[in-house]
Amino acid sequence: AQKITQTQPGMFVQEKEAVTLDCTYDTSDPSYGLFWYKQPSSGEMIFLIYQGSYDQQNATEGRYSLNFQKARKSANLVISASQLGDSAMYFCAMRGSTDSWGKLQFGAGTQVVVTP
Amino acid sequence: DTEVTQTPKHLVMGMTNKKSLKCEQHMGHRAMYWYKQKAKKPPELMFVYSYEKLSINESVPSRFSPECPNSSLLNLHLHALQPEDSALYLCASSQEGQVETQYFGPGTRLLVL
Numbered sequence: 001a002q003k004i005t006q007t008q009p010g011m012f013v014q015e016k017e018a019v020t021l022d023c024t025y026d027t028s029d030p031s032y033g034l035f036w037y038k039q040p041s042s043g044e045m046i047f048l049i050y051q052g053s054y055d056q057q058n059a060t061e062g063r064y065s066l067n068f069q070k071a072r073k074s075a076n077l078v079i080s081a082s083q084l085g086d087s088a089m090y091f092c093a094m095r096g097s098t099d100s101w102g103k104l105q106f107g108a109g110t111q112v113v114v115t116p
Numbered sequence: 117d118t119e120v121t122q123t124p125k126h127l128v129m130g131m132t133n134k135k136s137l138k139c140e141q142h143m144g145h146r147a148m149y150w151y152k153q154k155a156k157k158p159p160e161l162m163f164v165y166s167y168e169k170l171s172i173n174e175s176v177p178s179r180f181s182p183e184c185p186n187s188s189l190l191n192l193h194l195h196a197l198q199p200e201d202s203a204l205y206l207c208a209s210s211q212e213g214q215v216e217t218q219y220f221g222p223g224t225r226l227l228v229l
Contacts, residue, residue, distance in 0.1 A: 031215065032215060033215030033216075033217075035217065035218075037220070042222065043204050043206075043222060043223040043225065044220060044221070044222040044223060045159065045206060045208075045220035045223075046220070047217055047218075047219055047220070050217055052215065091158055093158075095215050095216075096215075097215060103161055103164075103172070104161065104218055106158030106159060107158065108157075108158060109156075109157075109158055
């Protein structure tokens, strides 16, 4: 069975600072994908970044980067230069190659509040 | 273009009503999903359609009835719902493949009175 753990229920960060959101996972699948989504209070789940289990390089997308440490089974999201619009719930998620097709396993989420 | 649209944005219904939620994507994706999300919780998978056929039903009560009329459209028909069914209902789509990214719509906030 797969499991995603986000241990930070909430955090405050000051504008322009960087923030790291923790995510650890557990899977026996040889191939899997790790995803981060942002969900503002409006409700839409916005895809941010993807890391494949065989990718050699850490994924980056603009101000988002994924610190992937395969041996430690961690996939932390780093947001650089935080903006007020980054205030949202952030979910780490995983899909495995041998799991029930289509099933995206989510962590509990981390609520981020960016302050001026 | 990674847009998935959902209508309506908000829905209030009584326990005896019949209503439908609609989802549309024009990304050429062949897999579409319905999720239910309660406040402060992660989304829970309800149904998966692959090539317009239902491939996963996560033991969802029969008062929720999905339909995929074509590869771009996904409906969720609601009948005789309970107040505990009040939630945000999210639609998503992806390319076929087990590690493909799912793109979500804005959701429908449903309140059952």
